[in-house]
Amino acid sequence: MDAHEPNWNRTLREHWEFHWNHQLRERLRGLTDDEYFWSPVPHAWSVRPRGSSTAPLQVGAGDFTIDYAHPEPDPPPFTTIAWRLGHVIVGVLAVRNAAHFGAPAASYQTWAYAGDAATALEQLETQLDVWLEGVRGLGDAGLRAPVGDREPFPQAPMADLVLHIQRELIHHLAEVCLLRDLYLHTSSAAGGALR
Numbered sequence: 001m002d003a004h005e006p007n008w009n010r011t012l013r014e015h016w017e018f019h020w021n022h023q024l025r026e027r028l029r030g031l032t033d034d035e036y037f038w039s040p041v042p043h044a045w046s047v048r049p050r051g052s053s054t055a056p057l058q059v060g061a062g063d064f065t066i067d068y069a070h071p072e073p074d075p076p077p078f079t080t081i082a083w084r085l086g087h088v089i090v091g092v093l094a095v096r097n098a099a100h101f102g103a104p105a106a107s108y109q110t111w112a113y114a115g116d117a118a119t120a121l122e123q124l125e126t127q128l129d130v131w132l133e134g135v136r137g138l139g140d141a142g143l144r145a146p147v148g149d150r151e152p153f154p155q156a157p158m159a160d161l162v163l164h165i166q167r168e169l170i171h172h173l174a175e176v177c178l179l180r181d182l183y184l185h186t187s188s189a190a191g192g193a194l195r
Helices: 008-028 033-037 081-101 117-144 158-190
Strands: 047-049 057-059 064-068
Touching (some): 033 081, 033 117, 047 081, 064 081, 117 158
Antiparallel strands (some): 047 064, 057 064
């Protein structure tokens, strides 16, 4: 690499790492189970004990399943922090880690969803670590390689996928932070919260 050429791999990783380390990680710390499962509206999609959901589909391999439907209803249902973290952990990270970086196979149907906030945050950290290590291993040349047939646009370069994943992480985890703020202000003002 030319000394004057940017190190795009490092630049992409540092973009996410800065956001995670200076904005998101602290905002997620201390997430409680009440926040994790809280819904400000009735009939929101969530992660629930197996057999307790009324969603068209309940998928997952463990004691908890995630609410789902195919095709997605119009308008889409509101989703809890538990659901949003499940989506990020599985659909955004674990599936891609398996497809591109040799991690164990993962899908919405086979995932053991977290039944508490602490486990969900551990799963998130684990999948983030695998993702970042995988991206690091690509180097700059790997960022230019096509993503392949495991993605909707197989000829797109890996750099496009990295940017897409970062956009998804920032977007959905910002929603989680906003829901935490809403929970704090709604539950303290009303003396309780909807379930």
